[in-house]
Amino acid sequence: MLKPHGGTLVSRIVPEREKKIILEESHFYPSLEVDEEVLMDVENIATGVFSPLKGFMGSEDLLSVAHEMKLPDGAVWTIPVLLQMKEKPDIPTDGRVLLKDTKGMFRAVVDVKEVFRIDLRRIAGLVWGTESEAHPGVRHFYSKGEWAVGGDVWLLEEIEIPFREWILRPEDTRRIFEYRGWKRIVGFQTRNAPHRAHEYLQRLGLEMGDGLFINPILGWKKSDDFDSRIILRAYELLTNSYYPKGRVLLSGLATSMRYAGPREAVFHAIIRKNFGCTHFIVGRDHAGVGNFYDPYAAHRIFDNLPEDIGIEIVRVSAVFYCSICECMASDKSCGHSEENRIYVSMTGIRDMIRNGRVPPSNVIRPEVADLLIQSYGKTRVHVGE
Ligand SMILES: [Zn+2]
The missing domain is CATH 3.40.50.620 (HUPs)
Incomplete structure (x- = not known):
């Protein structure tokens, strides 16, 4: 069978025993509330759908993908996978952060490497070929915010979705x-x-x-x-x-x-x-x-x-x-x-x-x-x- 992109299937699901520990200690960690779309992509990363990505892109990954259609390590990649925020998040720029859904349930862990600002228009021009808000994908990208948190993810708990x-x-x-x-x-x-x-x-x-x-x-x-x-x-x-x-x-x-x-x-x-x-x-x-x-x-x-x-x-x-x-x-x-x-x-x-x-x-x-x-x-x- 054809090997996964990058050679190995990424698997980043928090082991059961560790899950209990991190949930008990959750109050020690800063947390961010994110929407369903972000949590779906956490799951895609953690279960290998997006192999070889191990997390949300940092600025170097983003620029490499936008300009050269590849990740810094050389694997072909054409679409940004970002944890976008509307405001600059109040979290340390390295260390562990928990992601919670809109009901306050902890769903994932991010080992933050970077918090950065995205030049939304420039990225849209490179990736979508247009900066126009008449393009539904571009408009959606702008609406998610100009701040981004880069770092590897671990899935704690799958979200509930109707399908x-x-x-x-x-x-x-x-x-x-x-x-x-x-x-x-x-x-x-x-x-x-x-x-x-x-x-x-x-x-x-x-x-x-x-x-x-x-x-x-x-x-x-x-x-x-x-x-x-x-x-x-x-x-x-x-x-x-x-x-x-x-x-x-x-x-x-x-x-x-x-x-x-x-x-x-x-x-x-x-x-x-x-x-x-x-x-x-x-x-x-x-x-x-x-x-x-x-x-x-x-x-x-x-x-x-x-x-x-x-x-x-x-x-x-x-x-x-x-x-x-x-x-x-x-x-x-x-x-x-x-x-x-x-x-x-x-x-x-x-x-x-x-x-x-x-x-x-x-x-x-x-x-x-x-x-x-x-x-x-x-x-x-x-x-x-
Ligand atoms: Zn005919």
């Missing part, structure tokens, strides 16, 4: 892949419920691999993407009703979307490498938003990384429904002209549902559409199918 049972750790997925005898494992990233173009890509993955790892993002997303639980239910429905048993593994990824286009495509590939995937599908405008990125920049970036990241990238161009072929296809498989092609987008599907219309079944499966319609609290209305 916990859907989350597997890299050690679990790697064991499952081994148990199932999968050698070629194709990773599929998504932030939305599956429509027919997604399904086309998943079937490509099923054709080329021993198994398909569907790994929807369950963290923060812009408000017009669908709710995480709906997405999981839609995928459960698709995999149970249509795909062969035992050839798909569905598991949620609890981290936020960054909408950083090409750089996030690399981040997503590294994460799936850590889960044990050998291949990763990158479609048109992967992790993009609006018109901020060239649709194929997310393909090209893999040719320009400081070094090969090891996982094989399956580059797929735009997928559409062709009314002459009468199926989903791409430029590589359909020779008909543009006017015969229907491009499927979640934005289009969502707009139809909002207006009380049912999207055509060649765009999204009716039972998946039903789920999405229910999530909007609308009754199903048939129109001109």
Whole structure:
């Protein structure tokens, strides 16, 4: 099986015996209240999803990642992983700090190395390619604050999230892949419920691999993407009703979307490498938003990384429904002209549902559409199918 990024799977979970001690002594330590998003990433670091990261980035890591797309030790890394604060935190700049959730429960330990100020606009320009607040990922990054705490983390206690049972750790997925005898494992990233173009890509993955790892993002997303639980239910429905048993593994990824286009495509590939995937599908405008990125920049970036990241990238161009072929296809498989092609987008599907219309079944499966319609609290209305 492909080794985790950086060679070893990071594991930083406080051992049970030590947990008791640190909780008893908690009043000796300074603490910081952090939101769910930070705690999700603590867990991603501690369970190896973000291997080789052992903690939140310091200023040197951040600049190296922003400018050179690698960590100071040389491993490719493209997205900042930061513990951002709105105010300068009143903590020593070295030593142990506890992280607590918004209810005051202690969740993690940080061995602080540095407290520093982030040049938010400069970092946004380098990572997102824009400083514009019209970009939802950039706006979200600015909103988290210009102060950062860098240092290695230890996970004390997992947070309670509504889709916990859907989350597997890299050690679990790697064991499952081994148990199932999968050698070629194709990773599929998504932030939305599956429509027919997604399904086309998943079937490509099923054709080329021993198994398909569907790994929807369950963290923060812009408000017009669908709710995480709906997405999981839609995928459960698709995999149970249509795909062969035992050839798909569905598991949620609890981290936020960054909408950083090409750089996030690399981040997503590294994460799936850590889960044990050998291949990763990158479609048109992967992790993009609006018109901020060239649709194929997310393909090209893999040719320009400081070094090969090891996982094989399956580059797929735009997928559409062709009314002459009468199926989903791409430029590589359909020779008909543009006017015969229907491009499927979640934005289009969502707009139809909002207006009380049912999207055509060649765009999204009716039972998946039903789920999405229910999530909007609308009754199903048939129109001109
Ligand atoms: Zn065609």
